[in-house]
Amino acid sequence: MMQAFLASQFFFNWRRNLSAIIGSVIIAIFIVIVAFGPLMVAQDPYDLTQLNLLDSYKPPVWLPGGDPRYLLGTDGQGRDVLASIIYGTRVSALIGIAAMLCSCLIGTSLGLLAGFYGGRLDAIIMRIADLQLSFPSMLIALFLMSAVGTGVDKVLIALTAVGWVVYARTVRGSTLGEIEKEYVQAARVAGLTNAKIIRRHVLPNVLTPLIVIATVQVGTFILIEASLSFLGVGVPITQPSLGLLIKNGFDVLFSGLWWTSVFPGLMIMAMVFGINLFGDFLRDELNPRLK
Amino acid sequence: MTMQSESRDPLLSVRDLRTWFHTFSGVVKAVNDVSFDLAQGEIMGLVGESGGGKSVVGFSILGLIDPPGRIEGGQILLDGEDLAKAPEDRLRKIRGREIAMIFQDPMTSLNPVHTIGRQMDEMLRLHTDMDEAARRRRCIEMLESVGISQAEDRLRAYPHQFSGGMRQRVVIAIAMLAHPRLIIADEPTTALDVTIQSQILKLMKRQVADHGASMILVTHDLAVVSEVVDKITVLYCGQVVERGDVRDVISAPSHPYTRGLIDSIPNPDHRQPRLSQIPGTVPDIRNLPKGCNFRDRCPRAQALCAQEEPKLAPTRQSLFAACHFPIGTGGDA
Numbered sequence: 001m002m003q004a005f006l007a008s009q010f011f012f013n014w015r016r017n018l019s020a021i022i023g024s025v026i027i028a029i030f031i032v033i034v035a036f037g038p039l040m041v042a043q044d045p046y047d048l049t050q051l052n053l054l055d056s057y058k059p060p061v062w063l064p065g066g067d068p069r070y071l072l073g074t075d076g077q078g079r080d081v082l083a084s085i086i087y088g089t090r091v092s093a094l095i096g097i098a099a100m101l102c103s104c105l106i107g108t109s110l111g112l113l114a115g116f117y118g119g120r121l122d123a124i125i126m127r128i129a130d131l132q133l134s135f136p137s138m139l140i141a142l143f144l145m146s147a148v149g150t151g152v153d154k155v156l157i158a159l160t161a162v163g164w165v166v167y168a169r170t171v172r173g174s175t176l177g178e179i180e181k182e183y184v185q186a187a188r189v190a191g192l193t194n195a196k197i198i199r200r201h202v203l204p205n206v207l208t209p210l211i212v213i214a215t216v217q218v219g220t221f222i223l224i225e226a227s228l229s230f231l232g233v234g235v236p237i238t239q240p241s242l243g244l245l246i247k248n249g250f251d252v253l254f255s256g257l258w259w260t261s262v263f264p265g266l267m268i269m270a271m272v273f274g275i276n277l278f279g280d281f282l283r284d285e286l287n288p289r290l291k
Numbered sequence: 292m293t294m295q296s297e298s299r300d301p302l303l304s305v306r307d308l309r310t311w312f313h314t315f316s317g318v319v320k321a322v323n324d325v326s327f328d329l330a331q332g333e334i335m336g337l338v339g340e341s342g343g344g345k346s347v348v349g350f351s352i353l354g355l356i357d358p359p360g361r362i363e364g365g366q367i368l369l370d371g372e373d374l375a376k377a378p379e380d381r382l383r384k385i386r387g388r389e390i391a392m393i394f395q396d397p398m399t400s401l402n403p404v405h406t407i408g409r410q411m412d413e414m415l416r417l418h419t420d421m422d423e424a425a426r427r428r429r430c431i432e433m434l435e436s437v438g439i440s441q442a443e444d445r446l447r448a449y450p451h452q453f454s455g456g457m458r459q460r461v462v463i464a465i466a467m468l469a470h471p472r473l474i475i476a477d478e479p480t481t482a483l484d485v486t487i488q489s490q491i492l493k494l495m496k497r498q499v500a501d502h503g504a505s506m507i508l509v510t511h512d513l514a515v516v517s518e519v520v521d522k523i524t525v526l527y528c529g530q531v532v533e534r535g536d537v538r539d540v541i542s543a544p545s546h547p548y549t550r551g552l553i554d555s556i557p558n559p560d561h562r563q564p565r566l567s568q569i570p571g572t573v574p575d576i577r578n579l580p581k582g583c584n585f586r587d588r589c590p591r592a593q594a595l596c597a598q599e600e601p602k603l604a605p606t607r608q609s610l611f612a613a614c615h616f617p618i619g620t621g622g623d624a
Contacts, residue, residue, distance in 0.1 A: 181399040181400075182394040182395070182396055182399040182400035183399060183400050183401055183402040183403075185355075185392075185394065185400070186392070186394060186400045186401075186462075186465075187402075188355055188386070189353055189355065189386055189387065189391070189392040190386060190387040190391075190413070190414055190417065190465075191383045191384060191385070191386035191387035191388065191417055191418065192383075192413075192417065193383065200405075200413070201402050201405075204402075204404040204405070205402070205403065205404055
C-alpha cells in the first residue's frame with residue numbers, strides 16, 4: 001500500500017511541488033495540534049481554577065516583563081495566549097471540517113437527485129441554490145445565526161446552509177454528464193433500481209472534483225466562522241474559537257496589548273494558507289483536462 | 292414457402308406498437324404500428340437509417356422510454372405477458388434476467404470506476420440467489436466462454452485496461468450471465484474496428500445459440516446483419532416497410548427502400564465507378580407526407596403513392612412489403 005503510494009504519479013508530482021510540500025507540512029502540524037494540543041500546554045485556559053488574575057496582560061516572553069511560563073503572553077484574565085490558541089484552533093478546525101462534511105453530504109445528495117431526476121425537482125433545488133448564491137454568504141450566515149441563536153451546532157447549521165450549494169451545482173453538472181453515458185443505461189437495462197444506480201454507478205463517478213472543493217472549503221469555513229465569532233454571533237465564550245480570541249483581544253488592541261489578538265490571527269492565516277496551498281495542488285492533480 | 296417461425300408460438304410478439312415522443316415542435320411518431328414475431332432461438336435484424344426508430348423499439352420492449360416519450364398503444368408479448376402494460380417493478384425483474392441489452396459503445400457501457408468482476412457480480416447478485424463462490428465461478432466461466440484468457444485475473448481489472456473488442460466481449464458476458472431469453476443488441480459492432488466486427492458477431496451468434504436465447508440485432512448495416520440473422524425487419528420512418536427471411540430479403544427484396552440499402556453496400560465483385568445511394572433524405576418525421584413516406588425518394592413512385600398509404604402485404608416467398616408497386620411483381624413497369 002505504502003509502496004504503491006510512493007511509486008505513484010501523485011507522490012512523484014508532490015515531491016516536485018514546493019508549495020504542495022509547504023501546504024502539506026502546515027496541514028500536518030495543524031493535525032498534530034488538533035489531536036494532541038491539550039497535552040502540549042500546561043494550562044487549561046478554560047478551567048477558571050487554573051487562572052491567576054495577577055498574571056493578566058503579561059507580554060510575550062521576549063519583551064520586557066515577559067514571563068517564561070507564558071510564551072506568547074496572557075490575556076486580561078491571566079490566560080496563557082498559547083494555550084488559548086491551541087484550544088481555539090481545535091474548535092475552529094473541527095467546526096470547519098464538520099461543516100464541510102455536512103455541506104458535502106447534503107449538497108451532493110441534492111445535486112445527485114436534481115441531476116438524475118431532472119424536471120420539477122431539479123428546478124426547485126437549483127432555484128434555491130441560485131437564490132442562495134445571490135446573497136453574500138456572510139449575510140446568510142448572520143441572518144441564520146440571529147434567527148436560531150448562537151452555539152457550535154448553530155454555527156454548523158449556518159455554514160452548511162451557505163456551503164451546500166457549491167456541491168449541489170458541481171454534482172448536478174457531473175451527473176447530467178454521467179447519465180448520458182451508456183453504463184447508466186446498461187444499469188437500468190440490468191434491472192437496477194434508481195437508488196442503486198445513483199449510489200453505485202453515478203456517485204463514484206462524480207466524486208473526484210469534490211475533493212478539491214472540500215479541501216478549500218474547510219479554509220473558507222474557518223474564516224467565516226472567525227468572522228461570525230468576531231461579530232459576536234458565533235461560538236459561545238466557553239468554547240472560544242480563534243475568531244472569538246481575536247475579538248476578545250480586539251478591545252485592548254490599541255492600548256498596546258496587541259499579542260492577545262495578533263497571535264490567533266496569525267494562526268488562522270497559517271492554517272488557511274496551508275489548506276489553500278494543498279488545495280491548489282490537488283486541483284492541478286485531479287483535473288482530468290490537465291492530464 | 293411461408294415463414295416457418297410464425298407457425299410456432301413466438302417468444303416475443305410485438306403487435307401494433309406505437310411509441311410517440313411529444314416534443315415542443317410536434318409529435319414524433321418514432322415507432323408507429325410496428326409488428327413482428329420472434330421465435331425461440333431466432334435472430335432478427337432490425338434495420339434502417341439513423342432516426343428510423345430502431346433503438347426506440349428496443350427500449351420500448353424494456354419499458355425504458357423516458358418522457359416526453361410514451362408507449363401509446365400496441366402489445367409487447369413476452370411469452371404471452373404484455374410488457375407494455377406491466378408495472379415498473381415487474382419490468383425491473385424482467386430486465387437483465389429475461390431480456391438483456393448490449394450497447395453500441397463498449398467504451399462507455401462499462402462503469403469506469405468498478406472492476407469487471409464487480410460489474411459482473413452485480414448482475415448475478417440482482418438476478419440469482421447464488422452464493423459468493425458460485426457467482427465468482429460463474430463469472431470466470433462466462434469470461435472464458437467469450438474468449439477472455441486468464442479470466443480469474445481479469446476479474447480484478449478495470450474497463451480501461453481492456454481494448455475495445457475485449458470490452459465488448461465483457462459486455463456480452465455480462466448480458467449472458469443471468470441466462471436471458473432475449474438479447475437486444477443495439478448496434479453492437481458499430482463502434483468497433485472493422486477487423487473485429489465479424490469476430491464479435493460470430494461470438495454473439497454462438498452465445499445466443501448456446502443459451503437457447505433469441506436476439507434482436509439493431510443495426511444500420513445490412514452487410515453486418517446478413518452474416519448472422521435468420522430474418523430481417525426493415526424500418527422506415529418508424530414503420531415496417533419490409534420483412535422476411537434473410538436470404539429472400541438480401542437476394543431479392545421487394546421494397547425499393549430495401550433495394551436501395553442493399554445497393555449502397557460496397558461490393559468488391561462488381562467494379563462500380565460510384566457507390567449507389569438512396570437520393571434525398573428521410574422526411575421530417577413530425578410532418579410526414581400523405582401516402583407513402585418513401586415516395587419522394589423512390590424510383591418507382593407513381594400517382595397512387597401520393598394518395599394512399601401502402602399496407603404491409605405478402606409479396607414473394609417469405610417477404611412482406613408495404614409498397615403499392617413492389618419489385619418483381621406485376622406492378623413492374
